[in-house]
Amino acid sequence: MGNQVQESKALDGGATFADDELVRSGRDADVTRRALVRAARRRFATEGYRATTVRHIAADAGVNVALISRYFGSKEGLFEACMNRTVDELDPQTRARASSVDEVIARLLTHVVEAPNADDPLQLLLLLRSSGDENADAIRRRTLERFTEQLAAAAGWNADVPASQPLLLRAQMAIALMLGLVMLRTATEVQPLASASADQLTEPLERVLRVLLDTTEK
Template identity: 50%
Template sequence: MATGSPRTSTTGENPSGQRRRDAAGTRQLLLDAARRRFAAHGYTGTTVRDIADEAGVNVALISRYFASKEGLFEACLAGAVDELSHAVTENVTLDRLPQIMAEQLAGTGLGSRPNQFLLLLRSSGDERADQIRRNTVRSFAERLASAAGWRPDHPDGDRLMLRAQIALATAFGIVLLRSSTGLEPLSSATPHDLVAPLRDVVDGLLRERGTR
């Protein structure tokens, strides 16, 4: 795997297109490497030396730029939350949801897209990071529930929220199975392969058939 996206700078580049001394660029290299490592091996399964090596950067710079391993993890989480929140907008409709989920779960954008989801499932033991994780997951569940007509004071709202959370669980489970086991055909499924089954799941869970 590559050591990360090439640094995009306008001055001081060496022949390979990378700057030799570029704080922002180095920071980003560390973030990218850390996201991959944390997502793949979890927090405790990743060492700062692993990250530094993958980024092609000295270990001590992690402490310099992120204060600590936990700081780096929080930065990764914040970035992932940011991108995901942008992808799954606040006002989703049930009709568009399966397509969005399929693209996010199996998106081919650098192959780094599913990492975002995985990060949300990786506990670091750090209380503040876990708080971010929890809030993010809850926020996503509420967006799903809203798409199904849920409102904070909805009568029988718990039932709908539970179903939204189960739909979210399906998404997380798919990412996890794809990354953690080589389960086929799921692991190689394209967004196009996933959208029809996901539509059936979403419809089955969230499409109201009366109050049932």
């Protein structure tokens, strides 16, 4: 057989992310742009960069495919916009100087395990899923490194050296732990981790993260 499935049929295949809120009532380019980024982030996070098609994204957002090229230049540009928005939302929380390592850790845990917003963990997945696309991966890599520096800076608030390489490494280990955790919980859905409550996770995670990030601890 060939690649089958008519192009028209392909769009209703799989769960169609109906973009409930953020209805585009009138003609507003900004609203449309946000709707596209919103739809794209969910697709990219859950299905990966290469597997998501611009036609799916446009259908989720309820607009024509051509608008992606018009507003973001290309699929790659839309992906970069998604990453930038994720960083922007992650930034104020990591940038805000913490008064203690405990506060940094608490902030991380809030994002990953408590997850007040259901889309929060998906944003992290966006940082982990490699695409196979060379430029998209470069964007991802650069974003992760920026995130690392901010986390290390926040953790080393009381360290004498501002950003030693061992600290950067430990910060990235913390990130690796959190990313792997989200991956196993939401994508692979391995048990009992996937259905574990936040209470069960916070205590051991706190201890581990303190070992990695606390520069004062022996």
